[in-house]
Amino acid sequence: MSHTVTNPPRVRIAPSPTGDPHIGTAYIALFNYVFAKKHGGKFIIRIEDTDRTRYRAESEAMILDAIKWFGIQWDEGPDIGGPFGPYKQSERLPLYQKAADTLIQKGAAYRCFCTVERLDKLREVQNANKLPPGYDRHCRTVSQEDSDRRAAAGEKFTVRFKMPTSGVTSFDDQIRGKVEFENARLDDLVLLKADGFPTYHLASVVDDNAMKITHVIRGEEWVSSTPKHVLLYEAFGWQPPSFTHLNLLRNTDKSKISKRKNPTSILYYRRKGILPAALRNFLALMGWSLGGDQEIFSTQTMIEQFTWERFSLGGPVFDLTKLLWMNSQYLKDLSDDTWVSLLKEQVFNDHYLKQIIPLIKERVQSFEEFIPNTDFFFSGDLKYENTPILPKGLSGKVVSNWFSEVLEGFENLDEWTVANIKEVMEKFVADKKIKAKDLFMPMRVAVSGTLVSPPLMETIQVLGKEMVRRRMRLAMAYLAAQKEVAQPANK
């Protein structure tokens, strides 16, 4: 396959503000950026905030901030604008509604009045009969008059795409070559939800067209949606962009990288003291290489040398150990002055210190005692071997399961505040009817590595969600490997 790029490409990343900035977003962003810069094109950020149920207000700023830290600058985006704004889908709603109407008028889409309950039931039956799940096109045959009347009467509906029932749709992936799908297997996907918001499928197609995106470079999880997108472009009468799907970052067990098994927040790596340049270099190596034996290279070098031919398709396992090694290579090349300023900026910054000091002020007699009493605020992974972490009579498995549930509660918090953290933990203790001490003590050890520390909730809050998640998961692994029942402390 030859993929000559004639005009300056326009590429984008489309993160959705539903949580922590994800390492996968950085990975995809890097390749989009490098590809754009290689060919003198534009790299754009568009916020896909069409899911109101998963929307997190603080997430958007965190994502932009994280990408900025990562070290790649966008040419157009929600904060800096650009010729095709706004760059936030919630501010472009009329566009999608108009697009959906156009499709209905063309006979390429239809209103679906099926309830969520009916759909659930349908899936259930399909599942029970081991049939592939999918919409049964129940509303596809509703007449235009009926449809209009029901809609006018205020009945709730979604808009679905009228998928062709025969033929083949294909696209030419820049690294996978030609990929074909039989249309008959494609579902009548929802374009517009009952709340008037578009789904990803509609919104991304409409926006990519409106923003003149030439190359869509995204994760492998989108491969099976791509024929639907191609068909959407055709229905609109638009020229589809080129599609390229990068392999997904993986956990050690090869499954798609997840926060249960790996730190996935970009914030975690920043917090850990990874240099952006090292992270970019490391991520570049997840699928791409210079070709020879050279592994340490700058993003600039990558841009100069970039071709898709040098991209390999195996799903790369994200290996923290190698990242750390790479980081050390970058770290030792930094000047002492740079070290000082980075340390002040990233580790001993005013913001962080001011959070810690109130917790420690009354517990020390001199500055000498500051570091020994607060070391866990500045360190990474902790060791639990030398501290009794299990309460008497409880098994590691039980406590580990508790941690898992508490963590789940933490994940669902809108804001990382002491009050919220406290609520999760106290509610858990009450629901499980366990002694507060039996949960709090092991958690204290998990997050601080010691039995003596400042107040737990405050400590958890200051440490931050990523660090707490990481340490609790490490503690869980340690606990799960413990003997069934803890030995009494005094034998």
Added chain:
RNA sequence: GUCCCCAUCGUCUAGAGGCCUAGGACAUUACCCUUUCACGGUAAGGACACGAGUUCGAAUCUCGUUGGGGACGCCA
């Protein structure tokens, strides 16, 4: 279950028919350097998933098997 993608050391990868007794890096293990630790250096072990083809010749091409992954939501 159905569709799609993928397959070289434990991990990231080089390899685009003969340069391959498969190269590098991380990790591991030795040894050297060193008052310690680390860095650095040297060395070792460690892979072409399997089976058929095509070819004088296959890690490289084709097909099949197996294995892994992804998708099948009014989530992205």
